[in-house]
Amino acid sequence: MKSFSEYNPITVALWYAAVILPAMFILHPALTALSIVGSVLLHTVRTKSLRGNLIYFILFFAIALLNPFFYHNGVTILFFVNDNPITLEALLYGFTASAMIISVIYWFRSFSAMMTSDRLLYVFGSASPKLALILSMALRYVPLFSLQIKKVNDSQKALGLYREDNAIDALRGRVRVFSILVTWALENGVTTADSMTARGYGVGRRTYFSIYRFTRSDRILLAVTLILEGLLLAGAALDALKFSFYPAMTGTWSPMTAVSLAAYTALALLPTIHRVTEEFAWKRLLSRV
Amino acid sequence: MLIIKNAKLRAVLGWVIPFILIPGVIAAGIFIFKEKRYAFITLAVTVLSLLLFISGYERKKTGNRRMIIVAVMTAMAVVGRFIPVFKPIAAIALITGAYMGSECGFLVGALSAVISNMYFGQGPWTPFQMFAWGMVGFFAGLLSKPLCRSRILMLLYAAVSGIFYSLTLDIWAVLWYHEGSALKSYGAAIIAALPHTLAYTLSNMLFVLLLARPFGEKLQRVKIKYGI
Numbered sequence: 001m002k003s004f005s006e007y008n009p010i011t012v013a014l015w016y017a018a019v020i021l022p023a024m025f026i027l028h029p030a031l032t033a034l035s036i037v038g039s040v041l042l043h044t045v046r047t048k049s050l051r052g053n054l055i056y057f058i059l060f061f062a063i064a065l066l067n068p069f070f071y072h073n074g075v076t077i078l079f080f081v082n083d084n085p086i087t088l089e090a091l092l093y094g095f096t097a098s099a100m101i102i103s104v105i106y107w108f109r110s111f112s113a114m115m116t117s118d119r120l121l122y123v124f125g126s127a128s129p130k131l132a133l134i135l136s137m138a139l140r141y142v143p144l145f146s147l148q149i150k151k152v153n154d155s156q157k158a159l160g161l162y163r164e165d166n167a168i169d170a171l172r173g174r175v176r177v178f179s180i181l182v183t184w185a186l187e188n189g190v191t192t193a194d195s196m197t198a199r200g201y202g203v204g205r206r207t208y209f210s211i212y213r214f215t216r217s218d219r220i221l222l223a224v225t226l227i228l229e230g231l232l233l234a235g236a237a238l239d240a241l242k243f244s245f246y247p248a249m250t251g252t253w254s255p256m257t258a259v260s261l262a263a264y265t266a267l268a269l270l271p272t273i274h275r276v277t278e279e280f281a282w283k284r285l286l287s288r289v
Numbered sequence: 290m291l292i293i294k295n296a297k298l299r300a301v302l303g304w305v306i307p308f309i310l311i312p313g314v315i316a317a318g319i320f321i322f323k324e325k326r327y328a329f330i331t332l333a334v335t336v337l338s339l340l341l342f343i344s345g346y347e348r349k350k351t352g353n354r355r356m357i358i359v360a361v362m363t364a365m366a367v368v369g370r371f372i373p374v375f376k377p378i379a380a381i382a383l384i385t386g387a388y389m390g391s392e393c394g395f396l397v398g399a400l401s402a403v404i405s406n407m408y409f410g411q412g413p414w415t416p417f418q419m420f421a422w423g424m425v426g427f428f429a430g431l432l433s434k435p436l437c438r439s440r441i442l443m444l445l446y447a448a449v450s451g452i453f454y455s456l457t458l459d460i461w462a463v464l465w466y467h468e469g470s471a472l473k474s475y476g477a478a479i480i481a482a483l484p485h486t487l488a489y490t491l492s493n494m495l496f497v498l499l500l501a502r503p504f505g506e507k508l509q510r511v512k513i514k515y516g517i
Contacts, residue, residue, distance in 0.1 A: 063466075112407075120407065196357075
């Protein structure tokens with residue numbers, strides 16, 4: 001059994017698309033609740049700590065409470081602030097929209113951790129090998145340039161060209177360092193390009209190397225994702241996931257609603273369940289030793 | 290494995306996306322959903338137009354040197370983003386576009402968004418950043434002649450592009466949050482974001498002021514020296 005992030009990057013990216021897009025665009029309180037539970041659980045089992053959540057917790061309430069103070073639609077009036085009614089509907093809409101935004105942020109937090117630059121490059125490479133090459137070269141240049149900036153900076157300091165007590169002078173010094181870096185980087189880049197041409201880049205068809213294979217488990221994960229997503233979208237297409245907040249909260253309810261929500265539950269909890277079962281298996285194996 | 294190896298299929302994609310898919314998505318949004326699904330439509334159209342540009346670029350023959358300069362300028366923009374508060378991506382995309390042409394400008398803007406978000410966090414904003422910064426570079430390329438001749442025009446363009454970038458991202462955020470409800474606080478949201486927009490616009494102009502001369506001269510020099 002392999003961990004969720006070890007699947008083929010395209011499969012993982014498709015799973016993320018399948019889970020994030022409905023969370024972003026189907027505004028249904030139950031679906032949004034599932035999305036936030038799934039994303040926070042995944043984040044928690046992945047990092048195994050509760051740190052770094054406070055800011056999002058505060059943000060959640062801030063965004064949620066923004067809405068009832070600006071929107072006064074809705075029939076259930078809770079109380080008045082400066083003669084403006086605060087309604088239950090607007091309050092609940094605020095909480096739903098806020099949960100939607102925070103859950104998408106959490107999905108992307110785990111996305112950034114799982115899709116490292118090489119895996120993202122693989123996904124990009126499937127769209128355009130040429131673009132993937134530019135991206136990978138730029139990615140390599142970022143640390144190279146940072147190192148070169150440090151070198152130039154040090155030599156400028158050693159030459160006595162630096163004054164840091166004056167803000168304008170410090171900024172001008174920064175710009176000078178940057179300017180030196182630009183000259184070096186462009187010349188260096190042209191040398192690289194000439195070297196590539198000399199070795200025959202662009203002569204034949206471009207092949208694209210990657211260490212990722214599309215295995216049986218990827219096929220299974222892909223099939224499961226597509227089936228669950230299909231059930232969810234079928235529910236959305238059949239108006240089973242309609243919910244409106246104003247003027248009064250109304251939602252449609254049919255067996256299809258339950259099916260769609262169950263499908264989304266399975267979809268959102270997939271990596272968490274995967275991770276937990278994997279850890280149990282590992283602990284069981286350890287206890288046998 | 291999922292790479293589109295067939296050149297013909299790629300060429301077909303280049304036609305299908307602009308003439309069938311994009312109008313299709315807009316029509317579907319208007320007639321099928323019936324509700325105001327602006328957020329979804331704008332996201333879909335943005336992603337599709339990025340795909341269109343990529344498929345066009347993939348088919349084209351560009352020199353190796355030109356390609357590497359795009360990589361260098363992209364890395365420059367990302368390195369610049371590490372300086373706290375200031376974000377010179379738009380300025381660098383603008384300068385690249387003005388001196389190296391629209392295509393390079395677009396690529397530098399769009400790719401810097403992807404790479405800098407690898408460090409700062411991806412999100413639903415990534416396609417919009419790609420699009421907005423890419424467009425800043427693209428139009429700078431189209432206006433290349435007047436921009437290169439007059440520094441004041443370049444600063445003016447920097448101001449306009451700063452406002453354009455902020456509005457593109459703010460508008461989408463508002464659309465997304467208020468989907469399904471009335472859009473009356475739309476103007477209010479833009480006014481609320483005004484200080485941020487202003488700061489971004491000013492920093493953009495400052496960057497162009499500081500970077501236009503060194504970058505412009507050097508790009509010009511490399512262009513003449515190596516005949517790119």
